[in-house]
Amino acid sequence: xxNVGLHLPTLSVQEGDNSIINCAYSNSAxxxxxxxxxxxxxxxxxxxxxxxxxxxxxxxxxxxLLNKTVKHLSLQIAATQPGDSAxxxxxxxxxxxxxxxxFGTGTSLTVIP
Amino acid sequence: xxxxxxxxxxxxxxSGTSVxxxxxxxxxxxxxxxxxxxxxxxxxxxxxxxxxxxxxTYEQGVEKDKFLINHAxxxxxxxxxxxxxxxxxxFYICSARDATRRNNYxxxxxxxxxxxxx
Numbered sequence: 001x002x003n004v005g006l007h008l009p010t011l012s013v014q015e016g017d018n019s020i021i022n023c024a025y026s027n028s029a030x031x032x033x034x035x036x037x038x039x040x041x042x043x044x045x046x047x048x049x050x051x052x053x054x055x056x057x058x059x060x061x062x063x064x065l066l067n068k069t070v071k072h073l074s075l076q077i078a079a080t081q082p083g084d085s086a087x088x089x090x091x092x093x094x095x096x097x098x099x100x101x102x103f104g105t106g107t108s109l110t111v112i113p
Numbered sequence: 114x115x116x117x118x119x120x121x122x123x124x125x126x127x128s129g130t131s132v133x134x135x136x137x138x139x140x141x142x143x144x145x146x147x148x149x150x151x152x153x154x155x156x157x158x159x160x161x162x163x164x165x166x167x168x169x170t171y172e173q174g175v176e177k178d179k180f181l182i183n184h185a186x187x188x189x190x191x192x193x194x195x196x197x198x199x200x201x202x203x204f205y206i207c208s209a210r211d212a213t214r215r216n217n218y219x220x221x222x223x224x225x226x227x228x229x230x231x
Contacts, residue, residue, distance in 0.1 A: 008154050034220075043119070043206050043222035044157070089156060098170075099145055099210055101220070103157040 008087060010108045019077040019111075023090035023104045026071060030092040034101065035064055035075045038087045047075070047088075077109075085111045115141050117209045119223030126197055126230055134192045134226045136207030142187035143209035148180070151204040151225075163190050197230045204228075 013019045025033075031052040036044035048059045050066050050073075057064050063076040073090050087108045091101040116139040126132050136146055145164050149157040161177075163169040163184035171177045179201075181193040190209070194201055206225040 008156075036222075041204075041225070041227070043117075043208075043224045045222070046220070091157075098162060100147055100159055100162050102159055103149075106156045108154075 008106045008108045010110065012110045012112055013080050015082060015111050015113050016079055019075075019080045019084070019109060021075045021077070021088045021107045021109065023073040023075075023107075024071060025073065025090070025092050025104065027092065027094050028068075028071065029095045029097075030071075031095040032093040033064070033066065033073055034091045034093075035062075035073075036089045036091060036103075037084075038089065038106075040086075044089060044091075080109075080111050082111045082113055085109055115209075115211050115221040117143075117207065117221045117223040119207055119226055121226060122224060123227045124229070126228070128198055128230055129196055131193055131195045132197055132228060134194075134205055134207075134228075136190045136192070136209065136223050138188045138209045138211070138221075141209075141211040141213065143190070144187065144212045145210040146184055146190040147208045147210075147220075148182060148190075148192050149206045149208070151206060153204075157206060160192075194228065197228070199230045202228055202230045 034049040035047040038044045048064050050057045050064045061078045065074045087106050089106045090104040118137045120135045148160045151157045160175045161169045161171045163182045165184050165187050169182035184190040204225050208220050208222045
């Protein structure tokens with residue numbers, strides 16, 4: 001696995017503000033990324049994905065940015081709402097190694113009403 | 114949409130016993146399923162990849178004799194934790210891949226199983 005014994009960093013934002021959650025990856029062969037949201041006691045829920053031939057992708061209230069030069073991924077959530085409070089993970093698929101995904105450390109987002 | 118059902122959601126077992134966790138794809142055929150474990154306040158760690166009708170591929174450091182994976186049909190994969198010990202207590206999550214879906218690489222996650230070994 002890629003992450004052992006790491007504890008989640010945290011981010012607190014005021015309701016209505018924008019949130020930016022960051023993820024660094026190390027494998028330059030990673031070519032497909034997914035952001036997941038995980039609420040307590042539940043499985044991960046798909047938010048948005050991006051392939052390595054893109055540097056930006058937008059969804060509803062979310063934007064993912066990919067910087068392959070520095071191997072960095074970010075998730076921007078616009079007008080953050082209390083329901084956005086959760087743990088957010090980026091997951092990467094490494095080209096030509098199969099269909100499995102490896103998860104990053106994760107960030108715990110708390111939205112303050 | 115694609116739904117993955119995981120059962121049981123919670124289980125408590127005695128040390129030394131075995132526990133089976135089921136992962137079912139309810140409305141699609143899952144060519145590939147994945148098993149993860151997650152410790153509190155940590156990330157998901159991939160344990161193994163199972164393909165229907167063939168042996169599972171385990172990640173480095175995962176004991177295949179302890180975590181038995183069976184993917185006998187296109188809608189069911191099971192993970193059996195054998196001779197469970199307290200250190201096996203964790204949140205186990207499966208995901209299933211629907212090869213017909215283009216979005217999200219076809220992955221859907223189950224709701225997880227909280228295993229507590231006492």
